[in-house]
Amino acid sequence: MTAIVFAGPTISAEEVLSLLNATVLPPAGQGDIYRAARQGASVIGLIDGYFEGVPSVWHKEILWALEQGIAVFGSASMGALRAAELSAFGMVGIGDIYEAYAAGEICDDDEVAVLHSPAELGFAPLSEPMVSIRATVARAVADAVLEADQAAELLRTAKQLFYHDRTWEQILAGLADASWLGKFSAWLETGRVDAKREDAQMMLIRMAAFQATEGKAVSIPPEKVERSLAWQGLVQRIEAEAYSLPDADLQVLDELRLEPVRFGEFRIRAAARCLALENARRKGLRPDRQEILEQLSRHRETLQLFRSRDLQQWLAENGLTADGYEALLGETALAGTAVNTLGKQLDLHLLAELRQAGAYAQLKSRAISKSQRLAELDQRGSDQPEQDRLRWVVWYFETRLQRGTPEDLGEYAAGIGLRDLDEFYALIRREFMYHQKDKTQSAPQSRDQAGHIR
Template structure:
């Protein structure tokens, strides 16, 4: 049974394959999930997807995939967002980040957005995700490295940064400029170097573990209860996606 996973900066394909035998594809853009679903995989795992300059994975292609019997799971990044938005229709969310969006504790896309390098450099992250900053600062507070006020101030400073500019170096520098205790900031710097929490990676791995368990238990075709509407916008997405498929040869 084929499983397709869209992952990039959150998890590398090499790391993913150690957890789950699947087809690993780059971060998903609009139309990619539709094209993957045409191959009738038993499941698709959406972890990473594009946010800004490239059109994002559409809700309609996920809904269409599920009507074709394909289970669609989401976690960590774009997958967590789409899973929270489509949970009522049967998309299956996994992990703490998904749960935070589903409950309304998190609302903004920029919580999971990062900039990253290209395929030739393994989609290496070039900024830090807000959810990772929150998780690490909370861990530092639990460890007694930061007090509640310092943790809250650093969270607010990080949230005020444009997502592409978020980094620990920039954040701790802003903390210094805001007058936070120098010794506390140095302790925080050491904590980040040694014990940084990568919440997105943890949730991505959890998605793979969840899928593996479900496959081992037996995963029948997805059943849906909604009626899929072939709207003009959907037909535009579908035609555009199909235009990039390899040409079929006559035999």
Template sequence: MTAVVFVGPTLSPKAVSDCLDAKILPPVRQGDVYRAVQEKPDAIGIIDGFFEGVPSVWHKEILWAIEQGIPIFGSASMGALRAAELADFGMIGVGRIFEDYHSGVLQDDDEVAVLHSPAELGFQPLSEPMVSISATISQAQSDGILPPASAVEMLRHAKAMNYRQRVWADILDAVNELPGVPAFTEWLPSGRIDAKAQDARAMLVRMSEHLGNAPAPPLDPVRTERTLMWKALRKRVDAGQPVVDSSVLDELRLDPELFARMRERAVLALLSGEDAVRQDRSPERSDLIKQMEDHRANLGLSRRSDLMEWIEANDLNPDSYENMLADGARIEAAVASRAGLLDAQLLSELRRSDQYIDLRDRAISKAQCAIPVGDSGSDRLRVLMWYFESRLDQEVPDDLDSYAEAIGLVGRDAFYELIEAEYWYCHTETDAGAAE
């Protein structure tokens, strides 16, 4: 009897082997379960999986594995999340964390998320999962170490932190004046509870019992719909193409200017995501729709089939595409919330990149230029078409107010003034050159 277990920061390979003779694979990501099924294991266990940076394991590949008659167990982390979502379809969840997600006691993914080291360093956990923090504080209350009010405040503070920053030293430092915290600090090394590890071991024991017993009669699983996205994923995996290929990033690094631009954008996305977590704010559906409309318009994806082809070609699925849109919405929200602080920083960045002097001299020259006032609709249309079609080589945007806000202006009137001044300045410069 053979088993496959996807595990990373929750348990070490030795801890898995102590409970179950299994093939141990890194945290699961999109395509891994489909790939594992090709070896026809007798059971698959999911403990850890990737949440960010790479596409997460797809619900459909788990359902497809169940359809092939392979029991899929889930616990502790990504396994508990997927098991709670797919329990009604035959995935086997094990442990308190799974039960809490399945019952709705837990809802946020960040309850089990942790920062961990790369594969080369063994996926060592670098932060504390919220489920373990909660279990530890609850145990400290039961042992009479923490007063209830201090426990509530400690939990509140930990929950408000980004999951990457949840380490006991920082949590305790922030609440060190609360009653009972000094005693809790002394108790913690021996009293700390690793809730994810407990549930993961329970799942491995359950898998071992399953493999040691006579096989149960096969269930009648739900047939997985053979959608285009599912066929595309299978095609990539079957062709041996990595779902996420770090070599793409190596290609990016060969273009240092593009890498620098993409790195700054990526950092902005990370910071705006952390900002949203701290403020407990998620993008509204209307924000996501606007992001999608802008994205489709920018890339000319007018038909739904064009969009779906683009999603497939970029190794995405509808869920990860929506996550990409959410990144854009969070960036826009973060920028908008700091609009009044950006001007000084923009000037600083212009000086740092040695572009300030040229723009300053141009602004002074433009201010000395006599600019006619054109108030008619035809004048404005002519200027708009000149600016977008001749200068930027793009179509005039449908929503000029949004365009103006995106470049830091208060609305279309301010934008009209900006480009009218540019239009007449450019034409005055051209006329002066012709006269010479």
């Protein structure tokens, strides 16, 4: 399952990755949940989000993600706020902060707000969230460091500060005359509670368990999001961002357009890829790591990129990073998986394309010739026993196709539109028999023998 987590000042990306296999993105702003959903996330974790200077995560984009069957978890900060507001619709809230919002014990946005450094400095928090101040004071009371009235005074002093100014230094400065201040200050060095981080950790552990079981986050049927004008505007803006291209790529396409036949061929291939990926996303299909590695192996073999420096040069020439290359291959694998699910639906369209390309008649003639040849062999009692399957496979791939034998024959069979391996073996058996010169010629014993078969 593909997980995306939005995190910043609450918890570092390194710590997120230590608890969950996920892509970690900066704090979410408006449209980012929608983007994550469109990019193929199957589970989204919202921890941190913008709320000042940048439009906040929109409730409707979370509802839209839920409508697509994507599990959305929220905790600690903006995630706790949105989960408290949307838990009735299927968003999963985790942690004490979420529970406090859901129960109405706290309601202000500033309870989780913090001032933080820019992304270049890792979103380091520069102020103390009110929820962590509350948790710290509660622990101090439990440890008999503060009396109830002292705790109330401390909380009142902290709450009166603007969230930018909420640091323990500022809070304690406002209580300079309190007789109990020295005892509390000494205890604070080791007793401080980071409530947001603890809740974030709890959510990530829950998400990891959810990933492991590939279960459903909740049983609440998702509601269909109304496609209002505001929603359509958000979608159009994000889609426009997604499909915008750098000038260098636009110039490449202009060069291709000067060759109309070649442009037409690539345009059809691009359309097929686009539709296959849309189909894959609708069905919730995901390429696994092995499929991507096989795509990598085939691609490097096709382009003769055997040496690392050759691959690096190719990536540079094609404007790709290593991650971009992996994403490209992942989409290729996903598109192939989606096409395989079409099964026999594709056959009529294959025939239509063959007829339009002028290739149908030649293949039909070969099929007739093969049928006649096999009928003659059957009349003479020529056949091949089942144990010769391995020999047919070796002959077909290494001699007929001049390539290595795939590791997964079942996947290969599916990739050429066959239901199972039995259909594949029947196909290559007929081809092998068609290439026999006479009834005494048997399946090849080795590559050298196979090489004499025509």
